[in-house]
Amino acid sequence: MNHIAGSLEQYSTLIWHWPIAVYLFLAGLSAGAAMTSLMVKWIEGNNKAPWDGLIKAGALLAPLTICLGLFLLIFDLTRPLHFWKLLIHYNFSSVMTLGVLGLFIYTPLSFIYAAIKFKPWLFETGPFAGLLKPFKGIIDSIGDNPAWLERTLFLFAVIIGIYTGFLLSAMYSYPLFNTPLLPILFLASGLSSGVAASILFGLLFFKSEVNQKNAKYLLELDLRVVPMELLLLFALFVGMYFQGGDKTLVAIQALTTGVWAYVFWVGVIGIGIATPLLIAVTALKHHAYRVGYILLNSVVVLVGVVFLRLYILYAGQTFIG
Amino acid sequence: MAKKYAMIHDSNLCIGCQACNVACRSENQLPESVYRLQVWIKPEEYPNGTLGYEYHRQSCVHCENTPCVNVCPTHASFKNEDGIVLVDVDLCVGCLYCVAACPYQARYVDPVTKAPNKCTFCYESRLSRGEEPACVTVCPTEALVFGDLNDPQSKINTVLSERVTYQQKERLGTNPKMFIVPNHKGGIKS
Numbered sequence A: 001m002n003h004i005a006g007s008l009e010q011y012s013t014l015i016w017h018w019p020i021a022v023y024l025f026l027a028g029l030s031a032g033a034a035m036t037s038l039m040v041k042w043i044e045g046n047n048k049a050p051w052d053g054l055i056k057a058g059a060l061l062a063p064l065t066i067c068l069g070l071f072l073l074i075f076d077l078t079r080p081l082h083f084w085k086l087l088i089h090y091n092f093s094s095v096m097t098l099g100v101l102g103l104f105i106y107t108p109l110s111f112i113y114a115a116i117k118f119k120p121w122l123f124e125t126g127p128f129a130g131l132l133k134p135f136k137g138i139i140d141s142i143g144d145n146p147a148w149l150e151r152t153l154f155l156f157a158v159i160i161g162i163y164t165g166f167l168l169s170a171m172y173s174y175p176l177f178n179t180p181l182l183p184i185l186f187l188a189s190g191l192s193s194g195v196a197a198s199i200l201f202g203l204l205f206f207k208s209e210v211n212q213k214n215a216k217y218l219l220e221l222d223l224r225v226v227p228m229e230l231l232l233l234f235a236l237f238v239g240m241y242f243q244g245g246d247k248t249l250v251a252i253q254a255l256t257t258g259v260w261a262y263v264f265w266v267g268v269i270g271i272g273i274a275t276p277l278l279i280a281v282t283a284l285k286h287h288a289y290r291v292g293y294i295l296l297n298s299v300v301v302l303v304g305v306v307f308l309r310l311y312i313l314y315a316g317q318t319f320i321g
Numbered sequence B: 001m002a003k004k005y006a007m008i009h010d011s012n013l014c015i016g017c018q019a020c021n022v023a024c025r026s027e028n029q030l031p032e033s034v035y036r037l038q039v040w041i042k043p044e045e046y047p048n049g050t051l052g053y054e055y056h057r058q059s060c061v062h063c064e065n066t067p068c069v070n071v072c073p074t075h076a077s078f079k080n081e082d083g084i085v086l087v088d089v090d091l092c093v094g095c096l097y098c099v100a101a102c103p104y105q106a107r108y109v110d111p112v113t114k115a116p117n118k119c120t121f122c123y124e125s126r127l128s129r130g131e132e133p134a135c136v137t138v139c140p141t142e143a144l145v146f147g148d149l150n151d152p153q154s155k156i157n158t159v160l161s162e163r164v165t166y167q168q169k170e171r172l173g174t175n176p177k178m179f180i181v182p183n184h185k186g187g188i189k190s
Helices: A018-041 A053-076 A095-117 A119-125 A129-142 A147-169 A182-205 A212-241 A245-256 A258-281 A291-318 B019-027 B067-071 B097-101 B134-138 B155-162
Strands: B005-010 B038-045 B051-058 B077-079 B085-087 B144-148 B178-181
Touching: A018 A053, A018 A095, A018 A147, A018 A182, A018 A212, A018 A291, A053 A095, A053 A182, A053 A212, A095 A119, A095 A129, A095 A147, A119 A129, A147 A182, A147 A291, A182 A212, A182 A291, A212 A245, A212 A258, A212 A291, A245 A258, A258 A291, B005 B155, B019 B038, B019 B134, B067 B077, B067 B097, B134 B144, B144 B155
Parallel strands: B005 B178
Antiparallel strands: B005 B144, B038 B051, B077 B085
């Protein structure tokens, strides 16, 4: 390239950096944790206090991780002080606007759901009991089993999980983003990270309140979701390969070129998918309940999902055909 | 009747002199590090072994179906009534979704406002005074033609009727209002 035209720096296609990948991870994890908590709670016999440690872990993770992710997102804007304009100006053809509207419903619901699960701590024993007293009446009036709230929360958790994929797939400037499978892949990996984080968090902080039966239920669920991710990744790349032109080229480059190919094979496939499957068929065979391995399993699943978000975001913007 | 502004870049007449690039920087008082317009020069070897140059105008192509406007969550990116794609800096939060979604890499982040910006066809300055964009006025070989597609008598419609043109990345369905007269030699790489 002849540089008589001037600096080419602004023409880099790498626009979104790691905070976006971490946000995509946290939003998926939040949605997955909300779904996990609800699925355990909906098991017969789990619908009353004292709540199972896993229900509490998921209920707590959902609002915390989405808030953390949103803070990260706001500070990653180039004009963070203007972020409030996102809240009052809408463009219904923009996935980002649809995400904002989804979060308007999802975030408060996740807080209310968590408040129901931590009622005694919030309003009686915790350090903020005095401050929060006025809200006790509202939470009490909702009751312990608000079917409408739980179903709406579950629906919006699915919407949040899937929107993070559409956010990227809406851009046809990047072939790796612009595939119909990406939102489903993000939903599946978000669910698996939510399950893993709930198990990890539950066993670390609410261990005495975790019922083995529920932990086994979640481990089995994860053992179904992780192979599904593998299948989705397989179908995504093979599908791109068969599309021809740029898409074929990008599929090959993304799996074979440079540091991002290593991240995919070692981080996403090796750590995130092969290791948990290996643990499942060896250390946790016949649903053995070995806490050390269960924690290890959760950690590798989480690390794998972080790698998946980083890989998709960076490889997607690096290889454009 | 609303106008529908468009431009032609004739890569046979272009000599890659960058007068357009410089005029644009001067007219729009662009900061040191960013460009609304560059002409990329690429040496080519034709099948019979002769050598030549390809000239590519790198700037906003003012799509009719605008990926950047579609993804913008606040309508900061918009297409005005004359078909020109502009940025309302006041509405922009700096998410850079438009920069990423543009298949033509037409946008840069202004180092002062921190908001994306781009070629405006000199809408707010020269067009409002009835003049043509700076790049068109300054081009020494008349490789650039500017005008209103809605006016059958306009110069651009005359040229579009007389010369072969194509639009970049036509397959994306963006329908750019930047028409390229391809090099008479070699192949077309859209």
